[in-house]
Amino acid sequence: MFYYISFLRPPPCSCLLSAPSVLITPQIANDLRTELYDDACDLYFAWLPLPPTHGTVGFEKLTTWRSSTLYKPVDVPLPRNVKLGQQWRLALCAPFDGHHKKHELPLIDLAATDFGNRPFPVLSLPISFISGSHVGRAPGGKKTKASSALTKSEKQEEIERCFFVSSTGEVNTVVTIKEQTSFDLDKKIWDSGLALSSWLRRKIALFKDEGPVEHDLAKELELFARLLSNESCNLACLGTGTGLVGIALAALLQTRQSLAPRNILVTDLPSAIPLIQHNISANAGLYTSVSLAADVLDWDEVSHQLPPEYNNRIDVIIMADVTYNTASFPSLIRTLKSLFSLPAQSSTEEGNPSPTPPLALLAYKERDPSERTLWEMARGVGIHFEQIDAISGAGGDPVEIWLGSAVV
Numbered sequence: 001m002f003y004y005i006s007f008l009r010p011p012p013c014s015c016l017l018s019a020p021s022v023l024i025t026p027q028i029a030n031d032l033r034t035e036l037y038d039d040a041c042d043l044y045f046a047w048l049p050l051p052p053t054h055g056t057v058g059f060e061k062l063t064t065w066r067s068s069t070l071y072k073p074v075d076v077p078l079p080r081n082v083k084l085g086q087q088w089r090l091a092l093c094a095p096f097d098g099h100h101k102k103h104e105l106p107l108i109d110l111a112a113t114d115f116g117n118r119p120f121p122v123l124s125l126p127i128s129f130i131s132g133s134h135v136g137r138a139p140g141g142k143k144t145k146a147s148s149a150l151t152k153s154e155k156q157e158e159i160e161r162c163f164f165v166s167s168t169g170e171v172n173t174v175v176t177i178k179e180q181t182s183f184d185l186d187k188k189i190w191d192s193g194l195a196l197s198s199w200l201r202r203k204i205a206l207f208k209d210e211g212p213v214e215h216d217l218a219k220e221l222e223l224f225a226r227l228l229s230n231e232s233c234n235l236a237c238l239g240t241g242t243g244l245v246g247i248a249l250a251a252l253l254q255t256r257q258s259l260a261p262r263n264i265l266v267t268d269l270p271s272a273i274p275l276i277q278h279n280i281s282a283n284a285g286l287y288t289s290v291s292l293a294a295d296v297l298d299w300d301e302v303s304h305q306l307p308p309e310y311n312n313r314i315d316v317i318i319m320a321d322v323t324y325n326t327a328s329f330p331s332l333i334r335t336l337k338s339l340f341s342l343p344a345q346s347s348t349e350e351g352n353p354s355p356t357p358p359l360a361l362l363a364y365k366e367r368d369p370s371e372r373t374l375w376e377m378a379r380g381v382g383i384h385f386e387q388i389d390a391i392s393g394a395g396g397d398p399v400e401i402w403l404g405s406a407v408v
């Protein structure tokens with residue numbers, strides 16, 4: 001299980017320059033926000049100006065988080081030298097590691113050996129500093145009408161998290177993912193997606209140019225051969241949510257030179273697409289030679305149309321946390337079956353009527369033991385899943401990494 005720093009009381013979209021502070025309530029909890037971080041944890045804050053300036057960010061201690069003081073608001077002093085009309089973002093992090101010192105952002109290092117042991121940092125959206133006089137509190141702490149109206153209408157509803165993804169060590173490969181503070185399943189980051197991104201980051205680094213290192217599983221070897229070889233590779237992510245795994249993978253593949261086309265299609269229900277599109281565009285500079293696109297793929301729909309450049313072929317299917325609802329298993333399995341048995345297009349695949357079936361990579365965290373019926377159902381349509389790894393984080397149930405392949 002991982003812990004995420006977030007805002008129980010989010011910062012406002014705008015703040016009077018004359019105000020003494022910005023009021024927030026930090027929270028440290030699991031992905032579902034149902035389990036609070038048990039230990040005391042010092043929280044640090046930093047103000048990041050927009051446009052960003054280069055250099056190190058000065059983090060200062062804000063407070064010590066304790067679950068017993070969960071609802072306690074905290075005053076964050078305004079940025080030093082803030083000027084009218086400027087925009088600043090507020091970063092919160094737990095005691096920081098080397099990367100925070102080197103970067104101007106609070107980063108989640110996907111390659112860290114202690115990945116997920118400490119709560120993940122968070123970044124607010126820009127706060128505009130505006131003119132006007134500060135409406136204080138009446139004696140007794142009661143807010144005036146004007147100040148409560150202002151506070152109510154201006155709370156932020158989105159946050160960002162920044163991921164250091166480089167597999168070759170450059171300092172600037174940073175993926176930024178926007179998520180919503182609401183509980184919509186498709187608009188926030190989940191443990192499984194995060195664990196799978198970290199797993200891919202660490203495994204790809206092991207796969208040096210001269211060939212694989214430290215891989216003993218034949219199917220796992222085949223997976224990375226498909227992802228990193230000089231052959232073209234078509235990937236489809238199902239139930240992608242914010243798009244994190246596909247975007248991180250695109251940035252990782254970009255750092256590995258290949259002359260062959262690499263296509264990643266990140267898919268979800270229609271409600272998820274605008275946020276995925278935003279996240280793809282926000283990180284577009286990181287994957288100029290990898291094609292990354294978003295599209296609707298609803299498992300309940302019977303037929304799925306792939307983009308023409310896919311030539312009706314999928315090499316790797318990627319899924320993270322798509323197993324939380326056993327009622328959706330029949331449609332998910334039907335979707336997998338149809339992607340595993342795509343007929344070759346006669347015009348492009350002449351002489352090869354049965355293309356190699358895809359491999360399916362799945363990140364799974366158990367919420368209920370009944371979810372494990374998925375492997376049996378998959379077997380029933382000719383797909384064999386085996387567990388190839390597990391990622392523990394800060395305790396609790398690990399995220400399991402499973403690899404599915406066609407039964408021969």
Ligand SMILES: C[S@@+](CC[C@H](N)C(=O)[O-])C[C@H]1O[C@@H](n2cnc3c(N)ncnc32)[C@H](O)[C@@H]1O
Nearest residue numbers: 186190193239240241268269297298299320321
């Ligand atoms: C728990 S979220 C996981 C998101 C992301 N993979 C991650 O790990 O961060 C489950 C995702 O599955 C998607 N989903 C649920 N039912 C679906 C369906 N019938 N067709 C396509 N996607 C679906 C949801 O919209 C949501 O984005």
